[in-house]
Amino acid sequence: xxxKDESNNVTRQRQFPSTISTTSFTKLYVLHILSSxxxxxxxxxxxxxxxxxxxxxxxxGLIYPILNQLEEEEFIIGQWxxxxxxxxxxxxxxxxxxxxxxxxxxxxxxSILDSYDIIKFTLKDIYSFxxx
Numbered sequence: 001x002x003x004k005d006e007s008n009n010v011t012r013q014r015q016f017p018s019t020i021s022t023t024s025f026t027k028l029y030v031l032h033i034l035s036s037x038x039x040x041x042x043x044x045x046x047x048x049x050x051x052x053x054x055x056x057x058x059x060x061g062l063i064y065p066i067l068n069q070l071e072e073e074e075f076i077i078g079q080w081x082x083x084x085x086x087x088x089x090x091x092x093x094x095x096x097x098x099x100x101x102x103x104x105x106x107x108x109x110x111s112i113l114d115s116y117d118i119i120k121f122t123l124k125d126i127y128s129f130x131x132x
Contacts, residue, residue: 020111026058027066028108031101034076034093041067041089067091075100 020028029048033039039047041063049057070076075097081088093101123129 020108020115022058023062023066024104024108026062027070028101028104029058030063030066030070031075031093031097031104034091035098035101038090038092040081040091044091070097073100 030044033044033047045058045060045063067076067078071078074094076091076093078089078091080086081090
């Protein structure tokens with residue numbers, strides 16, 4: 001979200017620290033993991049948490065709607081491990097999904113780098129990190 005400050009003609013950023021939403025970030029991570037292996041929803045949730053060193057793990061209420069949307073858009077395919085029981089669905093990325101993943105990586109790179117810079121500058125300025 002941006003606001004125009006009329007007094008000095010400057011556009012202010014009001015969203016902090018990133019312009020990428022939690023849903024978009026999670027979708028990118030889901031596609032990233034699926035680009036290297038097929039897996040089920042709970043594994044994706046836990047694997048994202050593991051890769052982020054336990055600092056954040058998406059909830060099932062976030063993961064499963066994303067998986068449903070990606071499946072509807074044909075970016076992934078879900079197949080029941082046991083079709084009769086329908087308890088565990090294994091997801092795989094499609095060729096269309098690989099293309100979408102590569103586009104999202106390009107789209108979000110600048111935003112993720114900006115977020116990294118904001119955190120890095122804050123740690124340096126307020127907490128004197130990186131100074132020896």
